[in-house]
Amino acid sequence: MQxxxxxxxxxxxxxxxxxxxxxxxxxxxxxxNASVAIFLMDDRQHCxxxxxxxxxxxxxxxxxxxTRDCPLHDIVHHTYxxxxxxxxxxxxxxxxFPENNQERGEEVFVHKDxxxxxxxxxxxxxxxxxxxxxxTIIEVRDITEEKAAAERQRLLTNELNHRVKNTLAxxxxxxAQTFKGKTDGVARQTFDARMVALSNTHNVLTAENWESxxxxxxxxxxxxxxxxxxxxxxxxxxxxPDTRLHPKVAVTLAMALHELMxxxxxxxxxxxxxxxxxxxxxxxxEGSGExxxxxxTETGGPPVAPPTRRGFGSRLIERQLPxxxxxxxxxxxxxxxxxxxxxxxxxxxxxxxQERVTGRVAR
Amino acid sequence: xxxxxxxxxxxxxxxxxxxxxxxxxxxxxxxxVEVAMRLDKAVALARGADLDMAILDVxxxxxxxxxxxxxxxxxxxxxxxxxxxxxxxxxxAYNAIPVMQKPYQVAQMERLLRHLLTxxxxxxxxxxxxxxxxxxxxxIVGPHQIRAD
Numbered sequence: 001m002q003x004x005x006x007x008x009x010x011x012x013x014x015x016x017x018x019x020x021x022x023x024x025x026x027x028x029x030x031x032x033n034a035s036v037a038i039f040l041m042d043d044r045q046h047c048x049x050x051x052x053x054x055x056x057x058x059x060x061x062x063x064x065x066x067t068r069d070c071p072l073h074d075i076v077h078h079t080y081x082x083x084x085x086x087x088x089x090x091x092x093x094x095x096x097f098p099e100n101n102q103e104r105g106e107e108v109f110v111h112k113d114x115x116x117x118x119x120x121x122x123x124x125x126x127x128x129x130x131x132x133x134x135x136t137i138i139e140v141r142d143i144t145e146e147k148a149a150a151e152r153q154r155l156l157t158n159e160l161n162h163r164v165k166n167t168l169a170x171x172x173x174x175x176a177q178t179f180k181g182k183t184d185g186v187a188r189q190t191f192d193a194r195m196v197a198l199s200n201t202h203n204v205l206t207a208e209n210w211e212s213x214x215x216x217x218x219x220x221x222x223x224x225x226x227x228x229x230x231x232x233x234x235x236x237x238x239x240x241p242d243t244r245l246h247p248k249v250a251v252t253l254a255m256a257l258h259e260l261m262x263x264x265x266x267x268x269x270x271x272x273x274x275x276x277x278x279x280x281x282x283x284x285x286e287g288s289g290e291x292x293x294x295x296x297t298e299t300g301g302p303p304v305a306p307p308t309r310r311g312f313g314s315r316l317i318e319r320q321l322p323x324x325x326x327x328x329x330x331x332x333x334x335x336x337x338x339x340x341x342x343x344x345x346x347x348x349x350x351x352x353x354q355e356r357v358t359g360r361v362a363r
Numbered sequence: 364x365x366x367x368x369x370x371x372x373x374x375x376x377x378x379x380x381x382x383x384x385x386x387x388x389x390x391x392x393x394x395x396v397e398v399a400m401r402l403d404k405a406v407a408l409a410r411g412a413d414l415d416m417a418i419l420d421v422x423x424x425x426x427x428x429x430x431x432x433x434x435x436x437x438x439x440x441x442x443x444x445x446x447x448x449x450x451x452x453x454x455x456a457y458n459a460i461p462v463m464q465k466p467y468q469v470a471q472m473e474r475l476l477r478h479l480l481t482x483x484x485x486x487x488x489x490x491x492x493x494x495x496x497x498x499x500x501x502x503i504v505g506p507h508q509i510r511a512d
Contacts, residue, residue, distance in 0.1 A: 255380070315383065316379060321379065323379075323401070323404075324379050
C-alpha cells in the first residue's frame with residue numbers, strides 16, 4: 001500500500017534554485033501562511049503533514065504527531081466533551097473517509113493542554129494515478145467565536161421575546177389601573193381582547209425567532225377562541241396554502257382578522273349558532289414575488305346593516321393595511337354577511353440591517 | 364389656539380397602529396395630516412405635496428426615512444424625527460434635526476412642532492449663516508452633509 005512520506009522531501013535535500021526547490025518553497029509559504037489548519041492523512045488515518053495553523057490549533061508540533069505514529073484521531077479527537085473515550089470507529093471525519101468528496105461537518109477536538117474546542121472541518125480524498133484513494137486532506141477551523149456569537153444571538157432573541165411580552169403585559173396593567181372605575185367594562189374588555197390578539201401574534205413570531213410567521217398559524221390563531229384552543233371547524237372554513245409572512249404583515253393581518261372576528265361575534269355570523277365564517281386565500285404571482293389574496297366571508301348570520309360609524313376595525317383594515325403594504329382592502333357590509341377582501345404584496349419585506357445580521361436578503 | 368391649526372403635516376410611520384395614534388394626535392392639534400407608511404410614497408409626498416412640516420419615523424422596517432428628510436430639506440420644509448432608539452439611532456449627518464422620543468406624546472409633539480414654526484425656513488441655495496432662532500437649519504450648511512440615497 002502506498003503511503004505519503006513528506007519528511008523525505010525536505011528543503012535541504014533539494015538543490016537551491018532548482019524548479020522543485022522553488023515549487024516546494026512556494027507551497028510551504030502558502031501552507032504555513034494559511035489561517036486554516038491543514039492536515040494531510042495517509043490511508044491509515046495517520047497524519048503525515050500539518051501546517052503551522054494546524055500546530056497552533058492542536059498544540060502539537062508536526063514532529064510530535066509523526067513520533068506518536070498513530071491515527072490523528074487518537075491525538076486530537078480522542079475524548080468526547082463529556083469525558084467518555086471517543087473511539088476512531090465512531091468518528092465522523094473517519095467515516096467521511098474515503099467515499100465522499102469535500103465532506104463537511106462540525107466536531108469538538110481536544111487541545112494538547114486538555115481543553116475542548118469546536119471545529120468545522122472539510123475532508124477531501126486524495127487519489128493516486130489509478131484513482132485509488134491513498135489519503136485525505138482535512139481542513140479544520142476553530143469555530144469557538146462563531147459558536148459563542150450564535151449563543152449570544154439566541155440569548156438576545158430570548159431576552160427580546162421576554163421583554164416584548166412583559167411590555168405588553170405592563171401596558172395592559174397600566175391601562176387596567178388607569179381606567180379602573182373610570183370607564184365601562186365593555187371598553188376594558190375590548191382593550192384586553194386586542195392586547196391578547198397582539199400578544200398571540202407575537203407568540204407565532206417568537207416561535208420563529210422573529211424571522212417570519214406561518215400564514216396558516218396567523219389565521220388559525222386569529223379565529224381560535226384562545227391561544228391553546230383548536231379552530232372550531234363547525235364554524236370556520238380555512239382554505240389556502242401556507243406561506244411565510246414577514247413579521248409586520250403577520251401582526252397587522254392578525255389585528256385585522258381579530259377586528260373582523262370581534263365584529264362577527266357581536267353583530268355578524270358568529271352572533272348566531274348557525275352562522276359560519278370562511279377564510280380562503282391564494283398566492284398570486286406579482287412582480288418578482290407573490291401577493292396574498294385573502295377573502296373573509298360570513299354566511300348564515302342575521303341580515304347585515306352597514307355600520308353607522310367607522311370604528312377602529314374598519315379604519316385599520318380599509319386604510320392602514322393598504323397604506324402599510326401597498327395593497328388594497330375592500331370591506332363590504334353585504335346584507336347576507338360581511339365580506340372582506342385583502343390583497344397584500346408579500347415581496348421585498350425585510351428589516352433594516354437584515355442582510356448584515358442573517359447574511360441573506362429577505363425573500 | 365395651538366398655533367398649529369390648519370398646518371399641513373406629513374406623518375411618516377410604518378406601523379399601522381402607531382400611525383393611527385400619531386395621526387389622531389395631529390388631528391387633535393388641529394393639523395391636516397398626510398400619512399405615508401412606505402418610503403416610496405413618503406418621498407413622493409415630500410417632493411410634491413403641499414406641506415408645512417413633517418414627522419419622520421427613522422426606522423421604516425427594512426429601510427430608513429433619510430431620503431424623505433433629504434427631499435424635505437431640498438424644499439425647505441422643516442421636520443422632526445421620531446424614534447424609539449434615542450439620539451444614538453440617528454445618522455450623525457442629521458444630528459441637528461430635533462428628535463421626538465417614542466412612544467408618541469401629544470405634549471412633546473406639540474412643543475417640537477411649534478419649535479419648527481419659530482425657525483425661519485432656509486433660503487434656496489446653501490447660505491451658511493441663517494437668521495434662525497435655533498440651531499436647527501444653521502448646522503446643516505451644505506449638500507455634502509446630506510445623504511443622497
